[in-house]
Structures are given as structure tokens and as C-alpha cells.
Amino acid sequence: MQRCARRRTASGSVIVAVMMVVVVVVVFLPPLPSSSSPSSPSSDSSSSLSSSSSVKSLQDSLQATVPPPAPLPPSLKEISEESCRPRHDLVFLKTHKCASSTTQRIFLRYGKQHGLTQALPSTGNYLGSPRPFKEWMLPRSLRTPNGKYNMMVVHTRLDAESVAKVLRKDASWITIVREPVAQFESLWGYFEMEKFYNMPLEEFADLPYEKVVRWRLAKVYGIHQMFYDLGYGSAEDLTPTDMDRILTKLNSTFDLVMVAERYDESLVLLKDLMCWTADDVAYLSINFRKGKPATNKIAPDTREKLLQLSYPDAKIYEYFLKVFEKKVEAFGRVRMAKELAAVQDANKRLAEKCVVNEDSPLRAEKGMEWVGVVGRVTVRRDVQDCVDVVRTEHDMLNDVRDRQRLWVERGWRGNLSQVVVSPR
Template identity: 30%
Template sequence: MLGWVMCRRVGPLWMWNTLLVFGVIAFASQLLGYIFNKSSSSIQLAAHAILSSSDSQGPSLGSCSPHTHIMFLKTHKTASSTVTNILYRFGEEHHLRFALPLGYQLGYPLPFVANRVKGYQSPGAQEFHIMANHLRFKKTEVEKVMPADTFYFSIMRDPVAIAESSFDYYKATTPAFWKAKTLGDFADDPWKYYNPRARNNHYARNLLWFDFGMDHNANFSVSLARRGEALIRHTFKLVLMTEFFDQSMILLRHALCWPLDAVVSFSLNARQRKLGGRGGGSGRSQSNPVLSEDQQEKLRQWNAFDCFIYDAFNRTFWEKVDKFGKSRMEEEVGLLRKRREALTRLCLRDGGKPIEAHHIRDKTIRPYQSGLVKILGYELQPGLDNSTRIACLRMIRPELQYKDLLDAKQFPRTRGQQSDHRIQTDSGLMKAGRGKSEPV
């Protein structure tokens, strides 16, 4: 009788077992949720601490005011895509207006004309803050777009390294490279492959000189080279050096009066390294083995104008470093690298190692591919809060996608126009593959 009464009060055993299981699950869920939320909160607090750290500002810049009118001559194969990302980020964060191209380049390789800028009407009719897409420089036309107080700067790289990168990247679109098995073969006898009248052959000779708007096929003379150097110096207040990128960023930060984090970057448009390449994303492909000293010297002679201005502005660069102070430069470069390491840990998966595009799960941040070698990109750390993810994404977003984003913000479209734009974008990318609109 007692057993029957107890059975009636507590119910069947299976019901209690079921309730117990559900209770354990509920408790575990609450516990895991608490742990997850606590962990997520800890990650968010750590991210906020990194992003808002006083280190992000860097050493004091004094009483200067940040430059917001900037023209960057984006030269080819010089790490200029990384510099463009820096300008894109700063402009987006401060709601500045970009002088954007109708496609992906400002009429390149033709000399720049003002009406290649989207939204341009007439000189002074509208304010543009930043110009940073590829163009072949023509000062009188740039001045129609950019205000009188614009800060002009550019970047240069050792012409032999440019030739190595250019051969890999533009082999399919540059007639001078088509029949040359290796860059060494081309260097041994350039005139065997080079036709000065062939389209896109500017990628094969004096590419820096060409980008600055001068005749890359002219016969070299010191007097002509000096005149070109003087023209560059008259306009460009700072010329960065790819091989000394971190020092360049410190000089740029002080010239623009920007905080340290504004010039912290991850290397973009880096090529996959093969056969022990150089630094700065200039790894050699299977078709571009190590050049002999004789072949390197031949390339210097072939690119004599580029070598002249590179040597001249390399000397000027180190004069600026000396004036800045070598110990002061070493200190600020150390702070820059420390910030890059901190942001790498915060933002990037796998220790920040660049990976092949097809391994990047987010298709919207896969870099554009061209040439003989693969262009690498990055993946973000999972679990970032929204504001941190936005900040990190800006640092790794490839140039083409970033340009499209800025374009969409600056020129909002209706739904129908967005559909048309996607078609035009796809067309632009296909043209890029044929060498008509190379984006980097």
C-alpha cells in the first residue's frame, strides 16, 4: 500500500529520468552560454584595448593638422597597393571624397585627363580629397581635379626587382615578354623581343619613368634624366622606397600628420614565393629563376631612366631619414612593427600568414589573380565583434573590392543601377585579364 501511494506521488521512474536529463541539458546550456558570453566579452574587451591603446597614436606630432588633400601616384609593382589601402582606410574613416575612376584605373596607360574621374565636372566645381588609383601622370590635368594645397607623393623600387615582378605579372599581356622563356633571356637581348610601338610594352621598359608621364623609349642621356628628376622633385614632396617600407611609413605619417595606426598595414597583392624569392612579395616563379649579375646589369642599362631616378630619390630618402634622426627613426619603426604584430594577432587567422585566394572562405575578399604566380590574401579571425571586424576588414580588403565599396558609398545607386554596375564590374574584371585595365 505504501509503495502504491509513493508511486502515485512521484510518478513513473522513466519520467524522472527524462526530467533529470532535461535538467542536466538545461544546466549545461546555461553554463556553456555563460562561459561563451564571458569568453566573447573577454575577446571584445581585449580587442577594444588593442584598438584604443595609446600606442595607436604613436609619438606626438606636435601642433600640425592632418592633410586631407592627397595625390598618390600609384606606380606599378612597388607595393603601391598597400599604400592605396592606407589611403582608402583613412578616407573612408574620415568620410573624405575620392577621385575615383570610371572603371578601375584613371585612363591608364594613356596620359591622365580630368574627365576620367567619376563625377568630375570642371575645376573647383566639386571637392576631391584623395586621388590614389593608377594613372599616367600629367600634372596640368591632375591640378584640374585636386585642390591647390594637395600633398603629392609616390613610391619607387629597385628597377631590377620591378622587372622581375612585371615579367611574372604581365607576361600574358606584354608582347615583349611573350616569347622570352625567362626574364634572363629577355635581359640578354631585349631588342630581340621588344617593339617600342607594341601596346602594353611599357611594362617591359622604364616603367617608373612611364608612370611619371615621360617617354620611356627615349634614348638615355644624363641631361634628359636630370630634367625628368627635376620635374618630379618640383611636384612630389615625398618619394617612398619599397625596400624600406617601414621607414617610408614613418616619413609619410609625419608628412601627413596622421596617427601611427593610420600607416600600419598588412602587405597586399603579395605574390606566392617560389624558389627562394626576395622580400616584399617579390618571390620568383618557376619561369623567373635567379638572374646572374651580368643579367641584372643588363636590365639596369635597359631601364636606365628608372635607375637614374631610383638612385637619385634613394639618396634623397636617406637624407630625409638623417634629418629626421636615425635613432628616432629606429624607435618609431619599432613602434610601427609592434602595432603591426598586435593587429596581426587581433585580426588575422593562422598568425597572419598570407594564403592562396581559393582557400579564403569569404569570396568577397579574395584578391584578383593575374599572371604566372598566385596573388595571396588573408582570412580574418573568427569571433570578432562588429566594430573590430570592420576595422580589420579594412586592412585586408583587396583593392578592387575596396574601390567598388567606396564607389557605392560615394555614388549610391537604385536597385536597377546596382544590377547594371555588377555587369560593368564583371566586364572590367574581364578586361583586366586581357591587359586593358590591370588593377595593380
Template identity: 30%
Template structure:
């Protein structure tokens, strides 16, 4: 009996040792595998693609193409970029795409600091994002790890003199540099002697000089004769597949539609975040020259990408462009007739529904909005509502918390600023 028990114990002791050694061997092999895997992927900055997109569409091709939707839109200030953002929001909702939204109750990625993935709400390397489109200061290395490899970068630029006029009036009350400018026309006084008021490192001073160059991640006070400037433009051209132009907005959307292989209906729009006409200050030729000279880096930037833009139009075909722009404008007019009471925008105080009231700059109520038409036909109801919805409200309906923006708006209205 004792002999049998000893034999039984020796059997299970040996079996346990074998199992223990096997378990240790399995743990060792798994550890080695994970180590090799980590080393092999340590330099891979790109998440796994989550979209079902095909090859990019070349301009003017007879071959079939596939819609692209891994997109980074650099939303440059005061260029009409809010209208483009509405197009992206609608397309993303329609196709259930994943947006990278700002964290911290903001509508931008901690601007004016350079973009960081820490500013993305709920960021995780395991999450696959399709679209990044809110305001940021461009930082290509940080952005590279947010989207799949086959992503499409695009942005929009505006003629620098008109952009400066718009930026000065929209952001001026939030720029302390402007507070000590005397006289009724502060912009004219500033342009006649900018260095009397401007300090490169002043709070919000980036709104007053070369704003587009700054948003693209560059030094707004760089010497315009710096020999590195040409390389900067070439690098930006290599990164951005399309640079749209505000002055040729419809032509830009046609090129965008073509490159993304979207439908014309995907790029219908109403202009959003635009000022009432009475608030726009026409620039006489002398002031316009002064604005361009003061924003010389933006002027050189715009000239470079104006050339690349029309090169793309030539490839697309000018006659074809004329026809497609005409069709886009006709469809936009039909949508305005179907959606908008009176067919056009109204002043902020006349917008009845809060859902369609645009964000207003400090101290003013100059941004127009729309009144939704009563009795919209059923097929157009959802599209009308989406096209009329400003950025903040659209982000809210997509589940983004904008508590910081709402708190700022509350205190701003409380003190009537």
C-alpha cells in the same frame, strides 16, 4: 470718367516703363558682374578647398600640426602601391573624404594614356576631391585642376631590377612581345638580347622597360645621357613632397605619417597584391646587372630619389626612426595576430572568402591573400576587415562600379587564361 481712365493708364504705363528699364539695368549689371567674375577666374585651375586642413607638418618639429588629406598618390606599378592604397582607403573612409575614382568600370584612369579629368567618374569642376590614388600615367597640368592648391603629392619607387622581374612575370602574358620568346625562362632570354624582342611602340611594351619613368609621365625610351634628364628629376622632386622606397617601406610610412601629421595607427598595414614566394625568380648578379642596364632610366631615377629619401630620414632623425619603425612593426604584428588566421598570407586557392581574394594576373593564380580569423574581438572587427580587403573589393564597397574588370575576369576564367 474717361479722363480718369486715361490718367490711370498713363500712370501704369510710365510705371511699367520704369520697371522694365530697371529690370533691364539689373540684367545688364548681373551680366557685367558674371563676365568680370568669369574673366577673373578663367585662369584659376584649382577648385575651392573642401578640407579643414592646416599648414603642412615640417619634419622634426615641436609645433602642433594639423592632418593633411588633400592628397595625390601616384600608384606606380609593382612597387607595393596597393598596400599604400589600402591605407588611403581606410583613412578616407574614416574621415569621410571625397575620392576621385576612375570612370568606365575600370580601376585605373585610362592607363597607359596620360591622365585626363575626363577619366574621373562623375567629374565636375564644382566637385571638391580630397584624394586621387588609382593607377594613372602622371600628367601634372590635368591633375592641377582636380585638387585644391594645398595638396600633397607622393609616390613610391622600387629597385629597378626587382621591379622588372616582378613586372615581367605579372604582365608578361598580356604583352604580345613576350609570346615569341622561346624557352622556359623567358625573362633571362629577353635580358640577354632585349632588342631582339622589344619594339618601342608595341602594345603594352611599356611594361618591359623603364616602367617607373613611364608611369611618371616620361619617355621610357629616352637617351639616358640626354642633358634634360637632370631637369626632369629636379621637376619631379619639386612636385612630389615624398618619394617612398619599397625596400624601406616602414621607414617610408613613418616619414609619410610625419609629413601628413597622421597617427601611427593610420599607417598600419598588411601587404597586399604580393606574389607567393615560389613564383619570385631570384636574379643572379649578372641578370641583375642586365636588368638595371636595360632599365637605366629607372636606375638613375631610383638613385636620385634614394638620395632625397635618406636626406629626409636624416632630418627626421635616425634614432627616432629606429624607434618608430619598431613600434609600427610591433603594432602590425599585433594586428596580424588579431585578424589573420595563421598569422600570415596563403595561396590564392586557399583563400576562403571572395571578399579577400586578390585580383590575379592573366594565366596565373600567384597573388596571395588572407583568411580572416574566426571570433575577432569586437573592437578590431571593422579594422581587420578593412586591412584585409584588396583593392577591387574595397572600391566596390565604396560604391565604384567595376563592371569592365568583372567582365574581363569572367571571360579570362571562362577560357582558363
């Protein structure tokens, strides 16, 4: 009997101990998932301990003692905020004599390296102009399977709705502007327009607007060239309200309007917009005027007359210079200085890799046939990227076009960047 009593006592003690452990475990367990949770089975709410007010108060007190998560270290925070995915889709409205050839070369090189498709004419470097761009201008021999392209960076006259039809919907829209008198004087010298008009620039500036606006070399090159490239014609009946409406529309169309006089800052903003690297936007100047620009030789009264003839371009430049300044302020002056240094270092690395002396046996010659009035940089021919940096626009476009045409002929198979074509 005594052994039985002791056995019952011992058993009772074990049972009590087990029950205490169970109670402790249940009390400190987190509440069961709600029945509304899609990953949890339904449960009987009348038997759930999580409904007990005493248990809930204990859980609340425990949660209150848990410290908040520690903030990320500054370096990790910057990575988290600044990380992004490179963008491959863009349209670049290539305005004449606004450092646009150098900018176009950045896009063509990037597109070639990454196997991106280009909206191109069958020959040459113009899609339209004097006609504004239309979808039918793109040749079948270069067409993508769905009629959409990664990039459009050749000369055209803007028709935004038509351009949007052949680009991906998330494409970035970019163009570039330049101080109007400097831009027109550069255009005048590059195309030798004095021969076309049979008069010096000073005499041209005295002509009435009604005459010069309809008198364009090849029906393309002439007064307020930026306004023309952006798809507009005469400004004879343009009111200040009309001009404001045009500027607002252009500002809503373009994600970035670069400024030629602040080119490296423009590249920093471009790099940020596209999430590219400094090496992606590195450049060597091409298609630049030999010697010093003649703009500073223009008499003040001639300059004023040219500004009046170029009224739309003057308004465009003034407006987008202010927009640009606001973008720089929003970007941050300290950050801009840091990013400028990175772009300039990338330019230096590119020059060290590519540039050679004029008499170097490695100098590239094919594809370097620039017109006589412009200067060029001499690069080595044994590094293709160096050649692509400074080769003429026509030569570079022919290379890109030949690759894309062969890719289309093969039924769009494989990566476009891997297509190899025989040199012309």
C-alpha cells in the same frame, strides 16, 4: 577757535595723507596706453605722467627686476613643437609592383573612415593609361560639387598639371620606387609576360632597346615601368642633361618618394608628412609574391642588360634613394628608431585583431579573390576594418565608388563616411 584750529589741522593732515597715497599710486601705475592704440581713447599728452623721465626710469628699473618667463618643461615643449593637424588631401602616384597596393590600401581605409572624396574611374582601377590623366576622365556620377577631390590613389600615367586641377592646392604628392631589376622581374612574373613575349626573361634582356620600349603588354606594362607611370615614354634620345632635368622636376613635384626596400621607414616619413598616427599607417602585406622572389636567380649578365634597358628607372631609383636618405638624416636616427617601433607595434595590434587561421569559421572570403601568383593574409569577416585591410583592390574600390556615387545622387548631403550601401 582752538576747536576750529584742531579741525583745520586734522583736515590738513588727512589731505596730506590722501595726496601722498595718490602720488604713490600714480607713480607705480603702468603708463597710459598710447593714443595710437586702436582700443584706447586719445589723451592729452601734456598731462600724461608717462612722459616724465623720473617715472620712466622707475618703470625701467622695475622691469629690470622681473625675471624672464621660465622655459616650458621638455614634455610640453615637445607637444608645442610636434603638434599639428592631420592632413586629408593627397595624390598617390601608384607605380606598378612597388608595394603600391599595400600603400594604396592605407589611403583608401583612411579616406573611408574620414569621409574623404576620391578621384575614381567609373569602373576598374585605372584613370587613363596608356593615356596620361586628363580632367575629363572623371565621371559625372562620382564628381564632387566643385570638381575637387581629397584623394587620388588609383593607377594612372602622371600629368601633374591635370592632376593638380582636380586636387586641393595644399594636397601632398606621394609616390614609391623600387630597385629596377627587382621591380621588373616582379612585373614579369605577376603579368606572366613570358607568355606575351613568347620568350624567357634572359632572351628578352638581349633585345634592342628600340624594340622593347615600343613592345608593351596592353600598351602599358613593360620596360622601365616607373618612368612610364611617371608620364614619360621612350628614352632613346634622352641625354644626361635631360635626365637630370626630369629628376629635378619630379623632386619638386613630390613631397615624398617612398622606397619599397625601406618600407617601414617610408611609412614613418609618410606619417610625419600627413600628421597621422601609427594606427593610421598600420598594414598587413597584400598582393605579395608566393614563395621567394626570383630576382636572386637572375644571372649577373642578364641583370646588367636589364639595368641598361631600364636606364631611366635606374636613374630614378638612384636619385630618390639619396633624397630618401637625406630625409631620414633630417628626421633623426634616434627619432626614426622610436617611430619605427610605434609603427611595428601598430602592425602587431592590427594582426592580433584581424588575422585568423585558414580553417577558421570566421575567415573572410568575399572580396579576397586574389590572382593565383600572389599570397594573402586570412582575416576575420566580422570586423569591417579587417576586411578592408586585405580585400582586393577592385573590391575595395567598388565599395568606395558605390558609397561616393550614392552620396552624389543624394545631392552631396551628409557625411560620406556615414553612407551605407548594399553589398554587391
